[in-house]
Amino acid sequence: MSSSEPRLTALDALHRSLGATMTDFAGWDMPLRYGSERDEHTAVRTKAGLFDLSHMGEITVTGPQAAQLLNFALVGNIASVGVGRARYTMICRADGGILDDLIVYRLGETEYMVVANASNAQVVLDALTERAAGFDAEVRDDRDAYALIAVQGPESPGILASVTDADLDGLKYYAGLPGTVAGVPALIARTGYTGEDGFELFVRPEHAVELWQALTKAGEGVGLVPCGLSCRDTLRLEAGMPLYGHELSTSLTPFDAGLGRVVKFEKEGDFVGRAALREAADNAHQAPPRVLVGLIAEGRRVPRAGYAVVAGGEVIGEVTSGAPSPTLGKPIAMAYVDAAHAAPGTAGVAVDIRGSHEPYEVVALPFYKRQK
Amino acid sequence: MSNPQQLRYSKEHEWLSGAEDGVSTVGITEHAANALGDVVFVQLPEVGDTVTAGETCGELESTKSVSDLYSPVSGEVTEVNEDVVSDPALVNSAPFEGGWLFKVRVSEEPADLLSADEYTAFSAG
Numbered sequence: 001m002s003s004s005e006p007r008l009t010a011l012d013a014l015h016r017s018l019g020a021t022m023t024d025f026a027g028w029d030m031p032l033r034y035g036s037e038r039d040e041h042t043a044v045r046t047k048a049g050l051f052d053l054s055h056m057g058e059i060t061v062t063g064p065q066a067a068q069l070l071n072f073a074l075v076g077n078i079a080s081v082g083v084g085r086a087r088y089t090m091i092c093r094a095d096g097g098i099l100d101d102l103i104v105y106r107l108g109e110t111e112y113m114v115v116a117n118a119s120n121a122q123v124v125l126d127a128l129t130e131r132a133a134g135f136d137a138e139v140r141d142d143r144d145a146y147a148l149i150a151v152q153g154p155e156s157p158g159i160l161a162s163v164t165d166a167d168l169d170g171l172k173y174y175a176g177l178p179g180t181v182a183g184v185p186a187l188i189a190r191t192g193y194t195g196e197d198g199f200e201l202f203v204r205p206e207h208a209v210e211l212w213q214a215l216t217k218a219g220e221g222v223g224l225v226p227c228g229l230s231c232r233d234t235l236r237l238e239a240g241m242p243l244y245g246h247e248l249s250t251s252l253t254p255f256d257a258g259l260g261r262v263v264k265f266e267k268e269g270d271f272v273g274r275a276a277l278r279e280a281a282d283n284a285h286q287a288p289p290r291v292l293v294g295l296i297a298e299g300r301r302v303p304r305a306g307y308a309v310v311a312g313g314e315v316i317g318e319v320t321s322g323a324p325s326p327t328l329g330k331p332i333a334m335a336y337v338d339a340a341h342a343a344p345g346t347a348g349v350a351v352d353i354r355g356s357h358e359p360y361e362v363v364a365l366p367f368y369k370r371q372k
Numbered sequence: 373m374s375n376p377q378q379l380r381y382s383k384e385h386e387w388l389s390g391a392e393d394g395v396s397t398v399g400i401t402e403h404a405a406n407a408l409g410d411v412v413f414v415q416l417p418e419v420g421d422t423v424t425a426g427e428t429c430g431e432l433e434s435t436k437s438v439s440d441l442y443s444p445v446s447g448e449v450t451e452v453n454e455d456v457v458s459d460p461a462l463v464n465s466a467p468f469e470g471g472w473l474f475k476v477r478v479s480e481e482p483a484d485l486l487s488a489d490e491y492t493a494f495s496a497g
Contacts, residue, residue, distance in 0.1 A: 021406070021409075032409075032436075033409060036409075036410050036464070037409055037410055037435050037436075038410045038435070230409060230435055230436055233436075234435060300412070300413045300433075301413060301415075301433065302412065302413060302433045302438065304437075304438065323435055323436075324412040324413070324433070324435055331412075354438075
């Protein structure tokens with residue numbers, strides 16, 4: 001597979017006409033920001049933002065044993081997801097290491113859509129295909145079948161309601177239903193990665209421009225702005241949401257990441273990673289591994305992924321994501337730290353920022369929770 | 373964007389004003405500010421510090437990254453822009469004006485500073 005030419009989304013020309021600064025993300029040329037990423041962040045927190053997320057990897061699983069296959073291949077109880085609902089879950093290796101975190105939408109009795117991170121889509125597709133052996137189910141690569149547009153923020157229900165007849169009031173968080181938006185067929189999902197109310201709209205690529213323009217027009221009067229991946233990262237960080245490659249990796253189990261709740265041992269049948277994850281779950285109780293915590297700066301220097309967390313001259317952890325938080329007005333970070341230093345309010349914790357130990361406050365995640 | 377004709381430029385994307393009483397003003401270019409994104413923290417040299425052309429003398433933090441600040445000339449720092457320390461967004465909103473970074477009494481200038489037109493071509497490439 002050639003990696004020299006970046007992949008372009010169906011909205012590429014539109015992004016350029018809006019003056020977007022583009023960036024390479026997992027082989028895709030994606031909007032990083034259109035103007036100020038802080039303004040985009042604030043718009044999503046207070047009004048609404050429009051995102052092109054077409055790099056996300058859609059994989060369709062169909063067939064009489066689609067549910068059984070996904071229960072075997074993933075750590076969650078996917079068979080228990082109702083039609084029209086979605087579930088946050090993970091796919092692990094036999095040794096319990098996380099291959100990716102996923103959202104699985106149940107589109108019908110025998111049809112699911114698995115949405116993988118762009119950087120892992122091929123890995124997930126390969127793993128699902130391999131794990132499908134012996135199941136009466138088909139795994140289909142639908143990465144090119146969809147564009148994905150998200151509208152996120154408190155104004156998003158009103159914006160979307162003005163361009164669809166779909167029952168948005170009946171559409172709960174982590175639910176998805178097929179409908180028509182601005183005249184184009186869409187899977188309307190109430191999901192997101194911002195910590196705000198919002199929607200993700202899966203449409204055919206040839207409908208993406210039309211939908212984007214309709215949403216832009218619908219949001220004109222209420223402060224909707226186009227938003228890039230830069231603010232998406234600060235939004236999810238404030239919301240305490242993990243990002244693969246930062247908080248999640250093959251060298252960590254869901255229990256290491258503090259997300260053991262996604263592993264459903266009680267579900268029927270075996271699943272990939274069960275034995276190793278059982279062990280990880282037991283260990284987590286007896287000897288807690290490093291704990292994922294929030295850090296808030298007392299100063300203004302920003303911690304970055306990979307920086308050491310220190311206390312009493314000893315390295316006690318590592319920053320996995322860090323950024324200046326537009327909402328808090330201070331630098332924040334997520335970090336794995338030794339359990340002894342993980343309690344909120346633990347004194348004497350600092351981040352080694354290029355040789356200087358800057359004091360940080362240990363807090364529970366998330367940094368930001370929207371008022372409902 | 374246009375780079376002011378009266379300034380000269382380094383390949384590390386700093387600008388340098390013409391000297392007044394031997395003192396020049398230093399900032400980063402609009403091109404550099406755009407590439408950084410929203411600047412949230414600026415660490416500048418202190419008044420009295422000696423800076424050396426091509427060497428780091430501070431840092432600029434933006435949402436996505438941290439970048440070293442290089443001095444385009446050698447000399448002694450005579451003034452730093454306290455406004456930009458308290459409001460780093462000035463680097464983005466007015467990189468050639470209110471977002472200036474520090475003033476330096478120039479002792480030595482490298483021979484390879486660029487004119488506005490040369491820098492425009494350089495930064496476009």
